[in-house]
Amino acid sequence: MSDGGLGIGDLAARTGRxxxxxxWYESQGLMPGVxxxxxxxxxxxxxxxxxxxxxxxxxxxxxxxxxxxxxxxLVRQGRSSLRQRKELLEAHRARAEATIAQWRQSLExxxxxxxxxxxxxATGQPPPLPTLHSGTSIPPAAxxxxxxxxxx
Numbered sequence: 001m002s003d004g005g006l007g008i009g010d011l012a013a014r015t016g017r018x019x020x021x022x023x024w025y026e027s028q029g030l031m032p033g034v035x036x037x038x039x040x041x042x043x044x045x046x047x048x049x050x051x052x053x054x055x056x057x058x059x060x061x062x063x064x065x066x067x068x069x070x071x072x073x074l075v076r077q078g079r080s081s082l083r084q085r086k087e088l089l090e091a092h093r094a095r096a097e098a099t100i101a102q103w104r105q106s107l108e109x110x111x112x113x114x115x116x117x118x119x120x121x122a123t124g125q126p127p128p129l130p131t132l133h134s135g136t137s138i139p140p141a142a143x144x145x146x147x148x149x150x151x152x
Contacts, residue, residue, distance in 0.1 A: 004045070005035075005037075005043035005044060005045055006045065006048070006049075007042070007043075008022055008023070008041075008042050008044065010044075011048060011049065014049055015049055015053070017052055017056075022052070025052070025055060028065065028069070029069060029072060029073075030055060030065075030068055030069065030072050031048060031051060031052075032051070032075055033047065033048070034048065055068060061092065061095075061099075062092075062095065062096060063092050071085060071089075074088065
């Protein structure tokens with residue numbers, strides 16, 4: 001586009017999003033400030049590049065489309081909604097941090113299981129069962145099921 005704006009294909013190429021995705025975001029009201037030129041074509045600007053990056057990060061961190069609608073509506077209200085926008089993002093960040101903590105715990109368990117198999121492969125013998133983080137070992141019923149399946 002000659003006026004410094006981007007066409008939808010250019011925006012898609014620049015952001016790595018498909019034209020279909022960009023149109024869907026716009027149809028959902030998640031792309032504020034999209035103008036049209038005299039020919040009716042959408043005209044995007046650098047702010048839309050940043051906006052798509054934000055939407056992608058919010059989705060990646062688990063924000064729902066409904067919450068993104070709420071955030072976008074607040075943006076459209078202008079300066080009067082700055083505090084609400086900040087609070088919405090802070091709440092979302094807290095949820096993302098909680099998810100990261102859960103994933104870290106899950107990875108620790110998976111790493112322990114990998115180490116268990118490494119030891120078994122290195123020695124040829126099943127190592128002692130690992131204990132859980134809570135300090136309790138695997139319940140006896142689970143242990144006896146595991147031993148039965150190993151003997152098959």
